Amino acid sequence: MPDTKKDFWPPDIFADDVRTPSAILREQALLLGSKTRNLIMGEVQTEGGDDWFTIRFYLVAPVLDGYRYKVCVLRHDISLFPVYILQGLTERLQTEQNAGVEVRMSPVLIEEFYSIHRDSPPSNYRIESEADFVTWVESLLSSQEMRRVLKHLMALIRSNSVLPAIAS
Amino acid sequence: VAHGGADFGADFGLLYGYTEGAEPRMNFAFWNLNRKPLIEHVVRLAELHSIDVLLLAESPYGAGDLLSALNRAEAVFYFISGASDKLQFVTRIPPVNIKLHIGGPRFMIREILTPGSLPLLIVAAHLPGKMDSDDKSQASECIELARDIREAESKVGHERTILVGDLNVDPFSHGVVASNGFNGVMSRQIADSDGRTVQGRRFPFFYNPMWSLYGDHSRGPCGSYFYNSSNHLSYYWHMIDQVLVRPALVPAFPVDRLQILDRIGSTELLTGAGRPDRNIGSDHLPLLFTLNDETIGVR
Numbered sequence: 001m002p003d004t005k006k007d008f009w010p011p012d013i014f015a016d017d018v019r020t021p022s023a024i025l026r027e028q029a030l031l032l033g034s035k036t037r038n039l040i041m042g043e044v045q046t047e048g049g050d051d052w053f054t055i056r057f058y059l060v061a062p063v064l065d066g067y068r069y070k071v072c073v074l075r076h077d078i079s080l081f082p083v084y085i086l087q088g089l090t091e092r093l094q095t096e097q098n099a100g101v102e103v104r105m106s107p108v109l110i111e112e113f114y115s116i117h118r119d120s121p122p123s124n125y126r127i128e129s130e131a132d133f134v135t136w137v138e139s140l141l142s143s144q145e146m147r148r149v150l151k152h153l154m155a156l157i158r159s160n161s162v163l164p165a166i167a168s
Numbered sequence: 169v170a171h172g173g174a175d176f177g178a179d180f181g182l183l184y185g186y187t188e189g190a191e192p193r194m195n196f197a198f199w200n201l202n203r204k205p206l207i208e209h210v211v212r213l214a215e216l217h218s219i220d221v222l223l224l225a226e227s228p229y230g231a232g233d234l235l236s237a238l239n240r241a242e243a244v245f246y247f248i249s250g251a252s253d254k255l256q257f258v259t260r261i262p263p264v265n266i267k268l269h270i271g272g273p274r275f276m277i278r279e280i281l282t283p284g285s286l287p288l289l290i291v292a293a294h295l296p297g298k299m300d301s302d303d304k305s306q307a308s309e310c311i312e313l314a315r316d317i318r319e320a321e322s323k324v325g326h327e328r329t330i331l332v333g334d335l336n337v338d339p340f341s342h343g344v345v346a347s348n349g350f351n352g353v354m355s356r357q358i359a360d361s362d363g364r365t366v367q368g369r370r371f372p373f374f375y376n377p378m379w380s381l382y383g384d385h386s387r388g389p390c391g392s393y394f395y396n397s398s399n400h401l402s403y404y405w406h407m408i409d410q411v412l413v414r415p416a417l418v419p420a421f422p423v424d425r426l427q428i429l430d431r432i433g434s435t436e437l438l439t440g441a442g443r444p445d446r447n448i449g450s451d452h453l454p455l456l457f458t459l460n461d462e463t464i465g466v467r
Binding site: 036039064160162 | 207228229230231232233235236237239240242245246248249263
């Protein structure tokens with residue numbers, strides 16, 4: 001008897017033509033490791049949950065006993081965009097810009113924030129497209145705040161050095 | 169004793185930036201630097217022998233110095249932070265694939281979990297020397313570490329284990345040979361049996377290939393460390409820097425690639441009298457070995 005089963009699934013699901021927010025951050029993570037001789041590295045964690053993906057982006061300094069600095073926490077659904085900014089340097093950037101009060105959200109607050117703003121998150125926490133996300137990542141990673149953090153990390157690493165030049 | 173490590177089961181897509189392209193085998197090096205400023209020798213050693221896992225004891229360098237020197241040309245090495253301040257662990261394997269199981273001031277037990285490969289347990293140790301301990305205390309340290317290793321193996325569910333380091337005792341010493349110590353035997357055939365049962369307790373063997381490197385007819389120097397005691401009893405050469413492997417890894421362990429190095433490139437590490445040259449290198453010689461089973465590939 002002939003096999004009459006038909007495959008309705010799309011044929012091109014393995015096509016590598018979609019760039020996720022995580023992938024964009026990982027590119028930057030790789031570049032940071034190369035730039036600092038792996039003294040400071042970027043780490044991207046992506047965690048899937050019901051309906052949502054949560055991305056955490058850290059700076060990690062293994063040579064400082066594995067010190068970690070949380071750069072940002074993001075969330076998106078299966079559409080990939082918009083991306084919602086839940087935590088991180090963004091608040092500091094906005095604080096710098098608006099001279100407002102800095103708020104760094106705890107995990108509980110993140111959930112609360114998201115439940116409140118699920119249908120209509122504030123626009124300044126929402127990034128609509130891949131192009132806008134790349135622009136936002138660029139502003140985040142090249143910000144004065146990021147520069148300050150990286151310089152402090154390098155100074156801490158250098159302070160343990162016995163060699164004349166380190167990662168110059 | 170500290171327990172730690174990332175929970176790899178909880179997340180997916182966890183990634184450090186790392187470079188691609190490595191052979192399906194792992195090259196290891198261990199060297200006790202005796203606090204000598206040997207960074208250029210270390211870098212050369214890593215380059216010449218394509219080292220994937222580099223373990224140092226008594227390093228005078230901070231982790232940043234070490235990593236910065238090794239990654240001078242390209243950022244291919246990662247520093248693996250751990251509980252032990254007596255050992256430094258640098259590797260080409262991305263840290264995301266390495267989990268700390270247990271660590272203490274003088275040892276660390278880490279599991280390497282690379283996609284497509286069977287997991288591997290690496291135990292690095294720098295145990296107390298004769299200056300700090302008597303023979304019985306040294307044996308006790310071996311017994312305690314052996315117990316930690318068995319516990320770690322029980323926890324991870326396999327015995328694909330390598331023990332490497334400056335054990336500060338010879339392969340024939342009580343702590344290395346005793347069944348409740350490392351249970352290290354000189355014969356692959358003996359190691360290949362199901363451990364040794366003493367008083368109803370089973371102790372898994374380690375195969376100790378260092379026996380094959382003793383004396384004039386071995387490849388390279390007669391041992392890894394030279395000490396001429398003024399007492400009646402003196403062995404002159406000692407094999408206190410050792411690697412031992414569980415039977416599960418013996419097929420992946422080519423004994424002919426196990427070496428005690430007497431030179432790094434063109435730099436002789438021995439004096440004209442054939443002893444470690446403390447002016448050029450350390451009082452210990454570097455130890456090199458390879459795991460070449462493709463199931464243990466770096467990537």
